[in-house]
Amino acid sequence: MNNKFTFVTKIFLIKYFCVLFTICFVEGSFAQTNQIESKIDSLLSRMTLEEKIGQLNQFAGTNKQRDELVEEGKVGSFLGVKGAAEINRIQKIAMEKSRLKIPIIFGNDVIHGYKTTFPIPLAASCSWDTELVKSSAGIAAFEAASEGTNWTFAPMVDIARDPRWGRIAEGAGEDPYLGSAMAIALVEGFQGKNLSDKNTIAACAKHFVAYGAAEGGRDYNTVDISDRTLKEIYLPPFKAAVDAGVVTIMSAFNSLNGVPASANHYTITDILKNSWRFNGFVVSDYNSIGELINHGIAGNKAQAALKAITAGVDMDMVGDTIEGYVYEPNLSKLIDEKKLSIKVIDASVRRILRVKYRLGLFEHPYVDTSYFRNNSLASSYKNSVALRLAEESIVLLKNKKNILPLKKDIKSIAVIGPLADDHYDPLGPWACMPVPENVVTVLQGIKNLVPASTKIKYIKGCEIIGGDKKEFDNAVKVAGESDVVILILGESAGMSGEAASRTNIDLPGFQEKLAETIFKVGKPVVVVLMNGRPLTINWIAENIPSVLECWFLGDQTGNAIANVLFGNYNPSGKLSVSFPRSTGQIPVYYNHLNTGRPFQENNKYTSKYLDSPNTPFFPFGYGLSYTTFKYDSIKISENKIKIGDTTSVSVKVMNTGKAAGEEIVQLYLRDLVASVSRPVKELKGFKRIYLNPGEEKTVTFSITPAMLKFYNIDMKKVIKPGKFQIMIGGNSNAALSDYFYVEE
Ligand code: NOJ
Numbered sequence: 001m002n003n004k005f006t007f008v009t010k011i012f013l014i015k016y017f018c019v020l021f022t023i024c025f026v027e028g029s030f031a032q033t034n035q036i037e038s039k040i041d042s043l044l045s046r047m048t049l050e051e052k053i054g055q056l057n058q059f060a061g062t063n064k065q066r067d068e069l070v071e072e073g074k075v076g077s078f079l080g081v082k083g084a085a086e087i088n089r090i091q092k093i094a095m096e097k098s099r100l101k102i103p104i105i106f107g108n109d110v111i112h113g114y115k116t117t118f119p120i121p122l123a124a125s126c127s128w129d130t131e132l133v134k135s136s137a138g139i140a141a142f143e144a145a146s147e148g149t150n151w152t153f154a155p156m157v158d159i160a161r162d163p164r165w166g167r168i169a170e171g172a173g174e175d176p177y178l179g180s181a182m183a184i185a186l187v188e189g190f191q192g193k194n195l196s197d198k199n200t201i202a203a204c205a206k207h208f209v210a211y212g213a214a215e216g217g218r219d220y221n222t223v224d225i226s227d228r229t230l231k232e233i234y235l236p237p238f239k240a241a242v243d244a245g246v247v248t249i250m251s252a253f254n255s256l257n258g259v260p261a262s263a264n265h266y267t268i269t270d271i272l273k274n275s276w277r278f279n280g281f282v283v284s285d286y287n288s289i290g291e292l293i294n295h296g297i298a299g300n301k302a303q304a305a306l307k308a309i310t311a312g313v314d315m316d317m318v319g320d321t322i323e324g325y326v327y328e329p330n331l332s333k334l335i336d337e338k339k340l341s342i343k344v345i346d347a348s349v350r351r352i353l354r355v356k357y358r359l360g361l362f363e364h365p366y367v368d369t370s371y372f373r374n375n376s377l378a379s380s381y382k383n384s385v386a387l388r389l390a391e392e393s394i395v396l397l398k399n400k401k402n403i404l405p406l407k408k409d410i411k412s413i414a415v416i417g418p419l420a421d422d423h424y425d426p427l428g429p430w431a432c433m434p435v436p437e438n439v440v441t442v443l444q445g446i447k448n449l450v451p452a453s454t455k456i457k458y459i460k461g462c463e464i465i466g467g468d469k470k471e472f473d474n475a476v477k478v479a480g481e482s483d484v485v486i487l488i489l490g491e492s493a494g495m496s497g498e499a500a501s502r503t504n505i506d507l508p509g510f511q512e513k514l515a516e517t518i519f520k521v522g523k524p525v526v527v528v529l530m531n532g533r534p535l536t537i538n539w540i541a542e543n544i545p546s547v548l549e550c551w552f553l554g555d556q557t558g559n560a561i562a563n564v565l566f567g568n569y570n571p572s573g574k575l576s577v578s579f580p581r582s583t584g585q586i587p588v589y590y591n592h593l594n595t596g597r598p599f600q601e602n603n604k605y606t607s608k609y610l611d612s613p614n615t616p617f618f619p620f621g622y623g624l625s626y627t628t629f630k631y632d633s634i635k636i637s638e639n640k641i642k643i644g645d646t647t648s649v650s651v652k653v654m655n656t657g658k659a660a661g662e663e664i665v666q667l668y669l670r671d672l673v674a675s676v677s678r679p680v681k682e683l684k685g686f687k688r689i690y691l692n693p694g695e696e697k698t699v700t701f702s703i704t705p706a707m708l709k710f711y712n713i714d715m716k717k718v719i720k721p722g723k724f725q726i727m728i729g730g731n732s733n734a735a736l737s738d739y740f741y742v743e744e
């Protein structure tokens with residue numbers, strides 16, 4: 001009795017303190033919010049129209065009259081200014097010489113690291129390791145903040161189903177669920193627990209919206225998609241970023257169903273600001289307001305400015321090196337001509353000032369170098385996160401006859417290929433302040449790992465792009481003299497990223513020819529790929545026994561790849577994007593609809609090609625390990641649930657091989673009959689588990705009402721009664737399956 005009493009009392013007290021804490025916390029943040037809003041009220045009441053419009057301008061750091069503009073209060077933000085000394089110098093002008101002393105927010109593209117360069121986002125998404133990705137963003141934020149950057153134009157949360165599009169490298173691949181998980185991790189990593197801390201920076205989810213659906217995969221191209229596809233595929237990662245507290249959003253270059261994204265009232269104001277209650281600010285992409293003229297929806301810059309500001313674009317990212325200013329001087333003219341209300345300007349200024357207050361810029365406008373000296377992050381910590389993320393990003397595509405892992409005491413190794421000893425390309429597109437000398441090349445990584453007695457012979461073999469076959473004979477000789485050949489092939493960093501679309505996504509130059517020539521030598525060959533997009537690598541995937549997809553892994557490239565090659569790390573990465581068999585097959589993605597005539601063998605009149613299977617070469621979620629995992633005993637806790645109820649599903653996963661390893665267990669759902677066609681499967685959960693040989697773990701997923709919701713025929717989000725299929729496995733071809741029913 002006494003015990004029970006104590007127990008009940010304890011529970012009561014815990015609950016009481018939790019409630020009290022929540023009230024204090026919520027009230028505290030309300031009070032803080034109110035304080036910020038009243039400070040903004042007071043500032044706004046003192047600002048001239050010119051000063052207000054000033055806040056809405058982001059200038060490129062190359063602007064010649066930079067200092068005067070700052071002094072006159074005409075600059076809200078700069079992009080591309082780097083370094084504590086220069087940023088502090090400019091900020092000093094704003095804080096000491098401008099009338100209202102409003103700090104400037106300095107933005108840069110801190111995409112996958114600042115100085116320490118991590119794997120490109122597409123690679124990192126193959127780790128499915130949100131905690132590690134978050135840590136990498138935290139380090140990037142720390143380094144960027146220590147040199148004065150307050151704001152990063154990341155994460156790019158665009159879903160990409162077309163590998164021709166070069167910017168696929170900057171995102172998390174094809175899936176909205178995984179894309180949302182990565183969006184949250186990156187926002188939380190950059191912004192930290194408290195945005196006003198000195199070591200955090202504002203994040204920017206971009207490019208709003210559907211930029212990844214560019215027709216033909218050609219960058220900046222037209223986007224024409226249904227409202228359903230917009231809401232089901234392209235918007236969810238943005239919503240996740242907003243819910244995670246992202247304070248800025250970038251409007252995209254593309255037009256969306258005829259309306260350019262940077263003048264799109266429906267997406268920016270109706271959805272983002274009104275429906276999602278996003279209270280940060282929207283910045284345009286580089287000159288995307290000026291480009292409304294090219295889109296043909298504005299006859300001049302004044303019209304472009306009017307369309308953008310009334311659609312909800314708060315800040316004009318101005319490429320003054322290209323086109324000249326748009327918001328400045330046109331917004332004041334529009335006010336004079338009574339075409340624009342001052343209320344619209346005030347609302348945008350408020351949003352920008354809100355972010356500046358939340359960042360703590362008014363309290364600590366300058367880089368506090370002594371803070372960063374006293375709190376510096378150990379390079380051992382930064383490198384260990386970079387190494388682990390690089391290892392986890394690697395996807396083992398093929399390992400016939402278990403050529404990998406290689407024995408550490410192997411006598412001789414041929415390291416061949418244009419990317420084998422390259423310090424630049426492994427940094428990938430959008431490296432911010434990289435230090436190429438810090439990049440451990442594959443050749444160095446292998447040398448670091450094997451004993452001095454192992455003979456390593458290196459030859460480039462050919463160039464990445466173009467070039468000739470002059471070195472082939474020597475490469476053949478080197479291969480013939482070695483026990484194993486490691487061929488490092490791929491794209492240059494500049495072949496993906498912005499303005500880097502391709503119609504042909506084969507290995508460029510003479511690289512495939514080099515692989516064919518070396519293969520004929522008859523030695524065991526491992527191909528290590530570095531690239532910023534899925535490639536069509538059919539010959540390699542069919543002939544070369546072991547293939548590692550390594551993307552661009554940043555500083556720790558060579559160490560991570562060597563660790564995987566020699567089994568210090570057992571690969572666990574899973575593709576976040578499908579690998580097509582040919583460009584003719586694009587788009588190919590796992591969460592497609594079934595069609596009325598789904599593919600049937602021996603039935604001509606079903607949906608298929610005459611010359612290719614429908615399936616990708618490597619599916620979404622796919623990746624091998626040096627061990628094997630067996631999935632067994634799928635169990636659904638309640639096979640019949642009511643609308644709004646939760647059920648759960650569990651599965652046993654056993655390590656049936658000889659090495660310890662990690663597996664990413666994936667949960668897919670299918671709504672079998674609904675008012676609109678539903679995808680054949682959709683990722684709804686994943687868990688990373690570690691298993692020793694022979695070990696078994698039960699993995700359980702909750703099936704929550706949110707997972708069962710879909711947009712019905714009236715575009716309302718609902719759950720409908722009916723039959724649902726659950727599929728669980730180690731890739732999107734997950735074979736274990738069972739059913740449950742949702743009832744009224
Ligand atoms: C254009 C790119 O589309 C965007 O992603 C980037 O943040 C800006 N330029 C600024 O560099």
